[in-house]
Amino acid sequence: MFRGKKIAVVIPVHNEEKFILSVIRDIPEYVDFVCIVDDASTDGTFSILEKIDDPRIHCFRNESNLGVGGATKRGYVESLKLGCDVVVKADGDGQMPMHCLEKLIEPVCLNECSYAKGNRFLDHSGLETMPALRFLGNIILTFCNKFASGYWHIFDPQNGFTAICAKTLEEIDLDKVHNRFFFENDMLLNLNINSSRVRDVSIPTLYGNEESDIRIMKIVFTFPFLFMKRFARRVVQKYILLNFSPIALFLIAGFILDAWGLFFGLFHWYLSIKTGIPATTGTVMLSVLPFILGFQLILQAIVLDIQETPA
Known part of the structure; x- marks a missing residue:
C-alpha cells in the first residue's frame, strides 16, 4: 500500500x-x-x-x-x-x-x-x-x-x-x-x-x-479522423446534453459561417477564372465577412473551453 x-x-x-x-x-x-x-x-x-x-x-x-x-x-x-x-x-x-x-x-x-x-x-x-x-x-x-x-x-x-x-x-x-x-x-x-x-x-x-x-502512416491517416469524431462527441455530450453552453452555439455557428465563406469564395473564384470576369466587391465581401465572423466565434469558443478545463 x-x-x-x-x-x-x-x-x-x-x-x-x-x-x-x-x-x-x-x-x-x-x-x-x-x-x-x-x-x-x-x-x-x-x-x-x-x-x-x-x-x-x-x-x-x-x-x-x-x-x-x-x-x-x-x-x-x-x-x-x-x-x-x-x-x-x-x-x-x-x-x-x-x-x-x-x-x-x-x-x-x-x-x-x-x-x-x-x-x-x-x-x-x-x-x-x-x-x-x-x-x-x-x-x-x-x-x-x-x-x-x-x-x-x-x-x-x-x-x-x-x-x-x-x-x-x-x-x-x-x-x-x-x-x-x-x-x-x-x-x-x-x-x-x-x-x-x-x-x-x-x-x-x-x-x-x-x-x-x-x-x-497509420497515425497520419487515422488519428485526424478520430480527433474530429471525439471532439464532436465531447461538444455534444458536455456542452449540449449535460449543460447547454454558448460554446456549442459559437462552434456550430462559427463552422457554418466559415464553411459558407470558404465554399462561396472558392466557387466565385472558379467562376472568375473560367469567365475572365472578376468578382464584384459585394461578392468578395459575402465570402470574407462570414469567414472572419465564423473564425472569431470559433476563437471565442476556444477561450471559453479553456476556462472550462477541470481544475
Missing part, C-alpha cells in the same frame, strides 16, 4: 520477452497487485509470465490481438475486481522508469487529481534522447489533443505512464475507449466529459533497443 491506498499496476504486453522480466523486477514493493495482460504474443512472453512466482502478479492472456488499449482495458477491469484504489498503467518495454512511480501516484493518492500522467517534455534532459521524428509527432499530436480533449494545460498525451483513481475509472465507459494506439488520447477525451481533474507529472523516458509497433 501507498499512503493507505491499494495500488495496482496494469502492464499490457505483446512480444516483450526481452524486457518483461526487468520491468517486473523494478516494480516497487508497495504495489499490491500487478495485472499483466498478454495480448496474443507470438514469442515466449506468456511462457515467461507463467513461471513467475510472485503472489502480487496476476496474468491474463487475450486469444486474439486487441491492441494496447484493448489489453489495458482488460487489465483495468481485472484490477477493479481486486479492490484497488489506484490503477497505474505502464508498458512492458522498459521505457517507463518504475523508480518514478511514487511521484506519479502521489497526487492521485492525495486526491489532488483523478488522473496523473507522465510528461516527457517537463524533463529537458530526457528530450535529448528522444528520436527527432517522435519529438515532432508528439508536438503535433499534443496540440490536436488539446483542441479535441479540452485539456489545454496537458502536454504529451501519448505518454502511456498513467495513474487513475479507481472511482474515476469506474465512471468511464471503457467500451467507448479506443482499443489501439489512440487509447491514451481517448482516455483524456472521456475524462474531460466527466470533468475529471488531470495533472502532468515530469517523468523521463528510457529509450533503448525496443521496437515500437506504431506505424507513422
